[in-house]
Amino acid sequence: MDDVIKLDAANYKDLLKHYIDTQDEKSLYGVEQVSKSFIKNHILPEEIVNLHIQALAELYPEMSEKFQHSMDFLLEAMISYGLAHQEFQMLREKQYEIKSEISVAASMQNTLLGTTKPEIEGLDIGIVSVPAHQMNGDYHHFVKGKDGSLGIAIADVIGKGIPAALCMSMIKYAMDSYPEDSMEPKSILKNLNRVVERNVDASMFITMLYAQYLPCEHKLHYASAGHEPGFYYDAEKGTFTEIETKGLVLGVSSDAEYEQYELKVNKGDMVILLTDGVTECRDGDRFIESEEILEVIKSYEDLPAQEMVNKVYKHFERLQDFELRDDFTLLILRREV
Amino acid sequence: MTPQSCVTIQKEWDIVGARQLGRDIAKKMGFGTVDQARIATAISELARNIYLYTENGQICFEVVENMNRKGLVILSTDNGPGIDDIGRVMEDGYSTSGGLGAGLPGVKRLMDEFDVQSEVGVGTKIKAIKWAR
Numbered sequence: 001m002d003d004v005i006k007l008d009a010a011n012y013k014d015l016l017k018h019y020i021d022t023q024d025e026k027s028l029y030g031v032e033q034v035s036k037s038f039i040k041n042h043i044l045p046e047e048i049v050n051l052h053i054q055a056l057a058e059l060y061p062e063m064s065e066k067f068q069h070s071m072d073f074l075l076e077a078m079i080s081y082g083l084a085h086q087e088f089q090m091l092r093e094k095q096y097e098i099k100s101e102i103s104v105a106a107s108m109q110n111t112l113l114g115t116t117k118p119e120i121e122g123l124d125i126g127i128v129s130v131p132a133h134q135m136n137g138d139y140h141h142f143v144k145g146k147d148g149s150l151g152i153a154i155a156d157v158i159g160k161g162i163p164a165a166l167c168m169s170m171i172k173y174a175m176d177s178y179p180e181d182s183m184e185p186k187s188i189l190k191n192l193n194r195v196v197e198r199n200v201d202a203s204m205f206i207t208m209l210y211a212q213y214l215p216c217e218h219k220l221h222y223a224s225a226g227h228e229p230g231f232y233y234d235a236e237k238g239t240f241t242e243i244e245t246k247g248l249v250l251g252v253s254s255d256a257e258y259e260q261y262e263l264k265v266n267k268g269d270m271v272i273l274l275t276d277g278v279t280e281c282r283d284g285d286r287f288i289e290s291e292e293i294l295e296v297i298k299s300y301e302d303l304p305a306q307e308m309v310n311k312v313y314k315h316f317e318r319l320q321d322f323e324l325r326d327d328f329t330l331l332i333l334r335r336e337v
Numbered sequence: 338m339t340p341q342s343c344v345t346i347q348k349e350w351d352i353v354g355a356r357q358l359g360r361d362i363a364k365k366m367g368f369g370t371v372d373q374a375r376i377a378t379a380i381s382e383l384a385r386n387i388y389l390y391t392e393n394g395q396i397c398f399e400v401v402e403n404m405n406r407k408g409l410v411i412l413s414t415d416n417g418p419g420i421d422d423i424g425r426v427m428e429d430g431y432s433t434s435g436g437l438g439a440g441l442p443g444v445k446r447l448m449d450e451f452d453v454q455s456e457v458g459v460g461t462k463i464k465a466i467k468w469a470r
Contacts, residue, residue, distance in 0.1 A: 050371045073371055079378045079447075083439040084448055090429045 004041060008034050013055040020059075033049075042089075044082035049075045062192055099134075102162070106134040109165050113172050115141045117306075120203035120215060122337040126305030126314045129329040134286075137164025138329040139171060140276045143183065148215055150181045152222075154331055155208035156227065157277040158249075167200060171208075172311055185210040185223035186260040189247065193225065206250040218335060220263040225250045228276045231294060233267030240294045243271070258334055270305075271333040272297065277326035280314045288319075297332070305332045339411075341381060343397040344384075350408050352384040355396040363409055366469055369387040376409060376467055381441050383413040389418025391460075401466070408468045411448070416460035423453055 019027035038048060056063055097175050113136075117125055124187045129138055144150035155171060157164035174195040178188065188210050196206055209230065212224035226249030231240045243263070248256045265271065274293075281288050296315050300308045309330045317324065340353050342362070344355040361379045363373045380396060387394035394415030401408045420426055441463075445451040448465040455461040 001450050046371050046374060050417070051371075053370070075370060076374045076377070079374050080439065083443045083446060087439075087442065233373075 004037065005043065008037050008041075009055075009295045010053055012051055013058065014232065016052070016055050017059055044085060046075050046078040046082050048180070049078050068106040081246045100103055102134045105162065105165075106131075106136075111133055112169050113141075114137060118142050118144050118150060120144075121211070122215060122335065123150070123276065124305040124334040124336050126307070126309035126332040128309040130313060130317075130324065132277065132324040135165035136327050137168065138277065138327040140331060141172065141175060141327055143175075144211075145183050146313075148242070149183065150213040150215070151188075152211045152273070152274045152331065152333070153188075153208060154211075154214070154227070154275065154326070154329060155206055156277075158205040158207070158327070163204065167204060167206065170195070170199060171206065183212050183261045184260070185212055185221055189223050189225050189250070190260040191258070192323070193248075193250045193256050194254060197254045200251050202251075205252065206334055208250060209245065211214060211271070211273065213333065218263055218265050220333075221260055222263070223258040224289045225245060225256075225258060228279055229275055230271060230273040231290075233270035235266065235270070235296075238274075238298075240298075242290075267335055267337065269335055271332040273333075275329040277324065277328040278316070278330050280326060281320055283319050283326065283329075288316075305334050341397045341399050343395050346394050346396060347389040349388055352381055354386060355384045356380050359396075359398055359409075359411065362400065363467075366400060366407060366409060367421075368409070368467070368469055371468060372470070375447040376411070378439065379444045379465060379467075380442050382441075383411065383465075386441075387404040387413065387415050387417070387451050391415040393417075394460075397406050406468050408449075408452060408466045411465045411467075413463040413464075413465075414460070419457040419459055419461055420453070423455060427453075 001148070012031065015027045015030045016033065017030075018024070035048075046238070053068070053075065056071070057068070089196075103164070116129055127140060129136060129140055131137070137157045138158075139155045141151075141153040143153075145151060153175065155168070157167045171192060173264050174192055175188070178191065189208065192208065199310070200206070207225055207227040208226040209222060209224045211220055212221050222243070222245075224245035224247045226247060227245065229245045230243045232243050244261060247258045278293060279288075279290055281293075293312070296312050297308065300311045303311065309332055312330060313328060342358060344351060346355065356377045356423055360377050364433065365377045368376065384396050387396070394413065394417065397412040397414070399410040399412065401410055402453065408453055427440050427445070439447070441453065444463075444465055448467050450464075450466040452464045454463075
């Protein structure tokens with residue numbers, strides 16, 4: 001590496017000489033290249049000033065002493081910049097390390113919390129879940145029951161990033177431990193509430209909506225633990241209504257009870273479940289209204305559910321300059337026949 | 338090894354005195370301008386810590402020589418509050434002066450060798466060496 005520096009140093013001197021004689025752009029372009037090579041080789045600003053001083057002394061041995069002193073003065077002034085530069089360099093490397101650790105954690109999270117969208121005759125499902133940062137604090141899960149029913153959990157940890165993501169793994173494993181035939185929404189929430197209350201820091205809350213779809217009866221049973229209310233789309237009337245929900249967030253009180261609701265789903269109707277990352281999208285400084293979300297959803301009504309959620313996500317991602325402020329999860333369930 | 342020469346740090350002005358003495362020794366030892374400037378900056382940092390955080394302390398200089406090289410040793414000694422968590426103050430970005438001061442990591446970078454010993458309530462001893470090239 002020392003050879004590279006020596007070569008660059010010689011080059012610097014020649015370029016300087018040429019520039020002093022001609023003031024041409026070519027030498028300036030040349031010094032730009034040399035400068036990049038210096039940066040690559042971690043040459044500090046004070047060393048470049050020193051190189052300049054030496055080059056001048058060689059080119060102009062008769063240079064005034066006063067001018068020489070002024071250059072030494074400049075060199076002293078550069079020392080602290082050199083230190084700051086080294087510090088930034090170090091912090092940047094550290095940041096890179098942390099980032100790559102988090103990305104390992106994020107892919108692990110995907111493996112741990114992964115769920116597959118089930119194929120159910122007569123039911124069209126679309127789901128999109130995108131984290132604001134690397135790790136997702138939203139969670140959704142599908143469970144196919146032995147009786148042919150479909151369980152859907154959608155949850156949000158109050159908070160973002162790593163702590164929220166860690167918390168979700170716990171929820172997932174608690175849910176996995178329930179027997180498949182006891183999927184009643186209200187009892188699932190009651191059980192989870194106890195798990196969260198016992199195991200999670202008091203400052204952390206989880207909201208969840210648990211729904212169970214019974215394909216034979218075309219009914220949706222659901223219960224909510226303080227979760228963002230979803231919407232119901234009546235295909236015949238072409239209108240949306242907010243799904244009625246009531247229930248305490250998970251982890252607040254150990255003996256919380258949850259109310260269970262029932263919804264009849266007709267042909268072509270849609271159930272829309274989401275997290276507050278969707279409803280709290282922002283257009284500049286303004287929070288969007290839920291009507292705007294519904295309008296966007298309606299405009300893609302003719303598409304399959306998965307394409308709908310993808311298009312809606314793309315719409316709001318663009319509206320927010322491609323920078324999500326919160327984890328975004330949107331689920332659409334449509335009865336086809 | 339030459340006898341030590343020391344500067345007591347009480348007033349801000351003493352920092353300049355310590356720099357001057359250190360630079361004179363460095364110049365005499367044949368350090369180049371860049372290294373002289375680095376040594377002076379390291380002295381500043383150490384002397385400033387004494388001036389800001391302790392009642393009383395000293396910066397001393399020593400020339401060490403072994404078979405094939407010569408080095409300038411800066412010794413900073415104080416009987417101030419001491420450093421509780423040395424690992425922490427050696428971390429980049431920690432410097433209490435808000436990143437502008439080079440802090441102890443800066444001193445470590447400016448010099449070739451660096452060692453801290455500190456005891457809370459007793460004081461801090463820092464030894465830093467720059468080898469002449």
